[in-house]
Amino acid sequence: MIDSLDRRKMLLALGALAGSAIAAPAQVSTGTKAGDDHMRQMMAIPPDAPKIAMLMYPKMVALDLIDPMTVFTILRSRIGLVWKDKTPVSTDIGIPIGATQTFDECPRDLDVLFVPGGIMGSIDVMGDASVLAFLADRGARAKWVTSICTGGLVLGAAGLLNGYNATAHWAVTDLLPLLGARHVDQRVVTDRNRVTGAGATAGLDFALALAVRLRGEEEARRVQLVLEYAPAPPFTSGTPSEAGPARVAEARSKRTWMDAQARRAAEEAGRRLGINASGAE
Template sequence: MTDLTAPFDRRQMLALAAIGGAAAALPASAQTPTDPGAQHMGDMMAIPADAPKIAMLVYPKMVALDLIGPLTVFNILRCNVMLVWKDKVPVSTDVRLPITATHTFDEVPTNVDVLFVPGGRMGTVDCMNDPAVMAFLADRGSRAKWVTSVCTGSLALAAAGLLKGYNATSHWQVADLLPRMGARHVDKRVVIDRNRMTGGGVTAGIDFGLTLAAHLKDEEAARRVQLIIEYAPEPPFRNGTPQEAGPKRVAELTGRTPWMDAQVDAAVNAAAKRLGIAA
């Protein structure tokens, strides 16, 4: 079996990049090789028995890229990835690309190496208000080696009581709400506090995934994954943070969603009350 942490040639790199996020979600029958080349790729992507177990929550109205970035990193790293929801009915996403869970809550092992929650504001609000989701996150998060999120996913972690007393970050539009649920907001793209790792908004998912990969394996393995996916961002505009965009653009954007903001605020208040945190 090929070891991803060992050097490999350019053809292997390109092949891995091409199938990056797809193979983990396919049923076993769809991955059956039909020729020697497919057999070789199957061997390369086989999941080792001791691979880290990663439970990645999927839910209706989530932001697909919050999931896909880290998922691609973890798949290339050959982790044992579980896409998790209450059932296996495809869930909606912001880009109208449905995602289907591979495991229900009951099918997720009691102990996982990583618990991960992606974002999506209104979907996150629904999760925060759903006792079954909160119970699942609180239970698995109490034993996971790493409790993690990207974007507004950190609000769900906080609502489940998993960020009390921890430094954390979130999407810039909601990050200031974290302290109301017991977390300490740190304005960084990826924040690590003991076994909590949280990423900022959407595109920070790749930074988060590579950072966690270095902890799950080592830095050299994470560097190889970065090279495989050719992650060398050069944004066309310096407009990706409130500081870069400036107060006028920020005000224009934040003023567009008062109803959504009110729903998030109400969910945070309800979570703070459950957690016994004074307003």
């Protein structure tokens, strides 16, 4: 069993590897010189480390952020968690997470711009001019413009998916055409320099696919091994086609109001962007 001290060391190491994306002291001591030297080597961010900006916002899904962030951390990337200010934002699991960079502090030229999901938070930022301006600005120059889950709607609202193939959480993929995107029913969709992922757990698949582009297949395979990512769910019910019509209908019946709000936000964004689409796939 891992005791609390060991857990703290692991979290500190993760924070240091992420370029201080998680608050951590400047140095992590293992109690021995050899151990400290090893930790410093593990934490060192190489000069050519990818620069990755991960948008944060209130009411986001924590898993949407943590899954890909873990992959990017093992890749020893230079990660910035970005929001308007550094006040911790709320998440779906009740654990607040604080940004490490404001919009103004975020580098202008990025290797990766990433947007997580969380439907109610996504709806809010789809109409937030400052968020959309930030995404449009950085997205215009980023090597890779990416999202998972309802973060795809946010990218679309910023005008960054118009004319691209894309995906998002299954419950809102019908809204992508309202934002100029063509929905492709795949877990991860790559179209030129846009990479979008489906619902929350697709964050690992998305990040590993992007890791190949950033560091090569062998390095991506190493990350998968480190994470022991070999999914074997107890049920075959993770997509609408697997779950079947009855379960999908039941799931949709519990989110009618939320999905209506998302459609309204997508329609408003589409009008603002001058996109003429019916929303039908």
